[in-house]
Amino acid sequence: MxxxxxxxxxxxxxxxxxxxxxxxxxxxxxxxxxxxxxxxxxxxxxxxxxxxxxxxxxxxxxxxxxxxxRPLEVLAPQALNKLGVTVMASRLTREYNAGQSTQVPAGITLNVGRRRIARKLGFNGKAIQYEHA
CATH class of the missing domain: 1.10.10 (Arc Repressor Mutant, subunit A)
Incomplete structure (x- = not known):
């Protein structure tokens, strides 16, 4: 084979x-x-x-x-987890989920903590943005 x-x-x-x-x-x-x-x-x-x-x-x-x-919003955290990066929700997503904001977050932003990531993930023109906390 x-x-x-x-x-x-x-x-x-x-x-x-x-x-x-x-x-x-x-x-x-x-x-x-x-x-x-x-x-x-x-x-x-x-x-x-x-x-x-x-x-x-x-x-x-x-x-x-x-x-x-699956959508890129689901696949990107899975890929980063396989690469050893801990992923959390972005600040805007946390505020929206907690009811502190009525604005739905646009785009795909992931909080990667204090890690510096240069890897670009995306598909068909949609790319992942990284947020540092």
Missing amino acids: NTLNRIRRSVANRSDDVLLRGEFDQFGSAAQVGRALRELVLDGTLVRLGLGVYAKAKPSVLTGKPIPV
Whole structure:
């Protein structure tokens, strides 16, 4: 069985929606894994959220193009947790949930504490913003 089929089967059997490139290192060399992941992105099984971060995909009902199975607001904290970053709700989200504000927070902002994060996560023009507390 080749690397592409092994990775395809592994993706189908996983329950989590976010996948890191490092999770597939045991299936082959770095070049083989990279080619297999690129092929899975091209055929619509996966979508790329960032460098080495992928999500399971489904076809869009409007365009037919692949989109993530869950919204970016759900996938981004999962990806950061897999990368070892503790994620909390942003200040605006906390105020809205506590009833202190009536403004619904626009965009996707995550509080990462005092950590400095340079990783860009996003899909289709929507990007994650980081807030430091």
